[in-house]
Amino acid sequence: MSAAEPTVAQTSTEAPALRLTDVSKSFGVVNALTKVSLEIRPREVVGLIGENGAGKSSLLKILSGNQTADSGTMELRGRPVTFSSISQAMSNGVAMVYQEQSLLPNVSVAENILLGNERGAVRDGFYRWKQMHRTAQRHLDEVKSGVSPSDITDTLPFAQRQMVEVAKALATGDGSPYDPVILLDEPTSVLESGDIETLFSVIRRVKEHASIVFVSHRLEEVLEICDRVYVMRDGEVVAEVDPAEADVDQLFRLMVGRDLTSGYFREDLSTEPTPDVRLAIESLTGPGFSDVSLGINRGEIVSILGVQDSGRENLGRVLFGALPAAHGSVRIDGERVGLRSTRDAVARGIGYLPSERKIDGAIMGMSVADNMTLAHPDVVSTLGVMRSRRVREVADEWIRRLAIKTSGPAAEMVNLSGGNQQKVVLAKWMLAPDLRVLILDTPTRGLDVGAKSEVYAILHGLAAKGVSIILLADSLEEGIYVSHRVITMADGKVTGEFTSRPGNRPSRTSLIERML
Structure with missing residues (x-):
């Protein structure tokens, strides 16, 4: 390995909290994961990075019980396991904090934190509110949140709801002699810089009694918060990296398979x-x-x-x-x-690309071609009549010019990756006369x-x-x-x-x- 290459982190002799060996997953002819092997050790933050479509989401779904692997093995604290549901994973102390939050908006913070994990907070089918609030408050204190267990969740700002999500994940370890494994899927994607620093402080504190998987597209954050980093490409783990000996350009090269000679800000x-x-x-x-x-x-x-x-x-x-x-x-x-x-x-x-492309910037149930041309019907119509052939021609041209990865103009937006969806939304304004x-x-x-x-x-x-x-x-x-x-x-x-x-x-x- 040359001096420019990041080195592999040193192997710990401590038994891993979670280990995958040769895990594979396919959907029809598409291989989402191919013989993925990795381990998550006690009291560490493991980064997981890769381009959209690299296999990160499939891996998280298997770890959290949302999907099962086609082959390979998973060991939890040295014991072979197969999670057939999210609740089964949670009962074993493996919980996921989703990028698009999973909290119920119209119930209290305490109910969300203990949902499916009530244990002693329920008796004869009724909530024991004092017990529930005490337990929820303990987990809120762990993440240094000033939120009250009685607050209704949808009244909270996003950053506070994110902390409630982390507290909920910590609650999965209740009643277990083992530390929980917490999966963080893009937890900083919509947080401001101050909230990110708060979350990082929480992660550093929580890892004292938990193992954490941190998924992010922000490579600077991965280098800052993680103890080790696994890099995925095309459904495989291609590298294990020590953040202390790597930089953003090196991670980029490992992720995409090419050098970033001019910087990714272009x-x-x-x-x-x-x-x-x-x-x-x-x-x-x-x-x-x-x-x-x-x-x-x-x-x-x-x-x-x-x-x-x-x-x-x-x-x-x-x-x-x-x-x-x-x-x-x-x-x-x-x-x-x-x-x-x-x-x-x-x-x-004037064109405008909103922050929520899936809600305000595009219509997910419509085709790529329709999304491109919807804002500028004059470009694809004659005397006010939409010309289907012209719609396809315009869409084909912009698919080619922007190298949009799609099966064609008729493909539905919902089936494109986030980056390709964003290119379609940009094309909508670029074709404006x-x-x-x-x-x-x-x-x-x-x-x-x-x-x-x-x-x-x-x-x-x-x-x-x-x-x-x-x-x-x-x-x-x-x-x-x-x-x-x-x-x-x-x-x-x-x-x-x-x-x-x-x-x-x-x-x-x-x-x-x-x-x-």
């Missing part, structure tokens, strides 16, 4: 914007923000960074006509425009590094053609390295502006100071 594709102001915002005020003034040049990428409730999300929605502005003005290419609806925005050449401004709300959230790199390449390509881009970045690094300029917001106000060029990038500290 700085090599960045071009200089023109001096012409394309979008001019003056004293704009709307829900959650006030007195925002900002100019964006043609071909310029401007990132806006801010914590939750900073106002940046609503600023993007107002500029797309999805929320009303109280006062202020918006000009495009010098012309003042009224954005009373999303239809007005589209007519003015006069796209001038594109607003993107965390466009790479939940995408693997390979898909992120492809999205960044698309954004740089749009900017090179003169499109002005507002990027509500998913991370500080994304905001710093993808943009020409970075704007910070806090409490609904613009608090800072930073030039961001190679050799002159703002520091994380300087940005965080203006965001808080």
Whole structure:
């Protein structure tokens, strides 16, 4: 192994909490997992990374009892096991914290934490509320949550619900002499930086009496929080890595099978914007923000960074006509425009990619072709009549241009990976005859590094053609390295502006100071 390669972590002599040996899983002719072997040791955080489709989800489903393997063995604390259901896995102390939360919204925190694991908190079919609240409070204290066991779950912010999920996973170990195994599936994907640090503190504390599997597309986080990392590609484990001796570029190469010579932010594709102001915002005020003034040049990428409730999300929605502005003005290419609806925005050449692509950005039950052309029917119609052949031709062209992995234009969106879904949503705006401004709300959230790199390449390509881009970045690094300029917001106000060029990038500290 060369010096540039990460080394394999040293093997511990302590018996593993969970071990898989030659586990395989197929769906028809598709091999989801092929002879996967790994182990999770007591009191450690094991990272699991790979591109979308690498097999991570299938592996988690087998570990959590959601699916069974076709072949291979699983040992829990040295004992052969096969979980035929999620409840069976939980009863053995293996619990999963899902990326899309599994809590029941209209019941209390205590009921959620102990759901299916009530034990002494139920007598003769009735809850013993005092006992339930005491038990739930103990687990909430373990994760340092200030939430009350009696709180109704859907009244809590997302970050607090995430902590309740972790407390629920810890409850699976109740009554067992063994420490639990907790599976964290993208636990930070929609958390702000402060909430991520809180979660990491919880993970470090919890691992003192638990084993944790941490799945994330954010490689910096994996290197920070994990003791060992397994890398998956095409349904196989291709490497076991010591985070202390690896970096993001090395993990990327192991995941995708090629070097990341230009950095996955694709700085090599960045071009200089023109001096012409394309979008001019003056004293704009709307829900959650006030007195925002900002100019964006043609071909310029401007990132806006801010914590939750900073106002940046609503600023993007107002500029797309999805929320009303109280006062202020918006000009495009010098012309003042009224954005009373999303239809007005589209007519003015403004596109918008929402943070929840599966809910607001696409229609999962419709085809790739229909999702691409829905916002711009004039592109595929004649005299107001939609031409099916033209729809297919346009979709085929953009599938080819963006290298979208799909069986064809007729494929349903729901069957595409997250990265390919995002490409379809981007194509919807790229085929617009006069796209001038594109607003993107965390466009790479939940995408693997390979898909992120492809999205960044698309954004740089749009900017090179003169499109002005507002990027509500998913991370500080994304905001710093993808943009020409970075704007910070806090409490609904613009608090800072930073030039961001190679050799002159703002520091994380300087940005965080203006965001808080």
